[in-house]
Amino acid sequence: MPHQPFAQTDPATVFRLFDQTARTYDLLNDLLSLGLHRLWKRQAVALLQPRPGARIVDLCCGTADLALLLAERVRPHGCVIGVDGSAASLEQARQRAAERPWLHLEFIRADVLALPLPPGAADGVMMAYGLRNLASIAAGLRVIRYLLKPHGRAVVLDFNRPSRPLWAQAQRSYLQQVVVPVARMMDLEAEYTYLERSIATFATGAQQEALARQAGFAVARHHPIAGSLMGLLELGLAGGRS
Numbered sequence: 001m002p003h004q005p006f007a008q009t010d011p012a013t014v015f016r017l018f019d020q021t022a023r024t025y026d027l028l029n030d031l032l033s034l035g036l037h038r039l040w041k042r043q044a045v046a047l048l049q050p051r052p053g054a055r056i057v058d059l060c061c062g063t064a065d066l067a068l069l070l071a072e073r074v075r076p077h078g079c080v081i082g083v084d085g086s087a088a089s090l091e092q093a094r095q096r097a098a099e100r101p102w103l104h105l106e107f108i109r110a111d112v113l114a115l116p117l118p119p120g121a122a123d124g125v126m127m128a129y130g131l132r133n134l135a136s137i138a139a140g141l142r143v144i145r146y147l148l149k150p151h152g153r154a155v156v157l158d159f160n161r162p163s164r165p166l167w168a169q170a171q172r173s174y175l176q177q178v179v180v181p182v183a184r185m186m187d188l189e190a191e192y193t194y195l196e197r198s199i200a201t202f203a204t205g206a207q208q209e210a211l212a213r214q215a216g217f218a219v220a221r222h223h224p225i226a227g228s229l230m231g232l233l234e235l236g237l238a239g240g241r242s
């Protein structure tokens with residue numbers, strides 16, 4: 001049997017999990033990161049450098065945090081397409097988008113690995129806290145490659161697996177002693193217990209770079225951020241700008 005280094009996740013289970021957390025997801029994100037996730041998302045957008053007029057696909061868009069940031073950057077003529085498999089998350093996303101009718105946003109409910117979009121549909125692709133949840137990281141990277149125009153760029157934001165034992169221990173303690181107890185108070189303990197396992201089995205930055213090169217990216221650089229607790233994977237086909 002071929003070696004399977006990373007966890008395989010059934011998409012229906014993942015969508016159910018995010019359906020259950022959709023209504024409290026943004027509040028929990030703010031609480032658990034002390035609002036820092038907003039900074040990390042802005043760093044991801046800065047690295048992508050979306051231009052006004054660009055068409056950006058936000059994969060695993062959830063409640064549209066990043067899709068909204070991106071739509072501000074590509075206005076007035078650009079647009080953002082958010083893709084997610086969780087109906088409840090997309091409901092939140094659509095409500096938030098409706099409060100900003102001047103932005104061009106559309107949302108598609110789909111599995112990222114079975115995307116109803118044509119090749120070369122995007123000048124830029126963003127994926128935040130999604131790659132780790134996919135049934136196959138390699139397949140997820142191939143989807144990003146498929147979506148990009150020849151000079152397109154992509155950025156993937158996710159947890160990083162710190163190489164230093166002290167940081168790795170700090171991350172584990174944070175998950176076990178902060179995230180799970182807070183989630184328990186909100187009746188979401190089971191949902192957030194899953195987080196630790198998904199991070200522990202996630203590809204390291206170097207592994208992500210190697211998988212991205214195998215998927216056909218000329219540019220594949222992983223940048224640890226937030227004291228190496230998070231990571232930004234920068235991807236490009238020809239060093240272009242989205």
Ligand SMILES: C[S@@+](CC[C@H](N)C(=O)[O-])C[C@H]1O[C@@H](n2cnc3c(N)ncnc32)[C@H](O)[C@@H]1O
Pocket residue numbers: 011014015018019059060061062063064065066083084085086089110111112113127128129130133134135
């Ligand atoms: C942790 S949330 C991140 C949401 C958003 N990107 C953010 O950073 O706030 C992960 C999202 O990925 C979605 N997701 C996971 N696997 C997916 C898949 N195979 N296809 C589509 N969406 C998926 C989940 O439904 C969930 O909304």
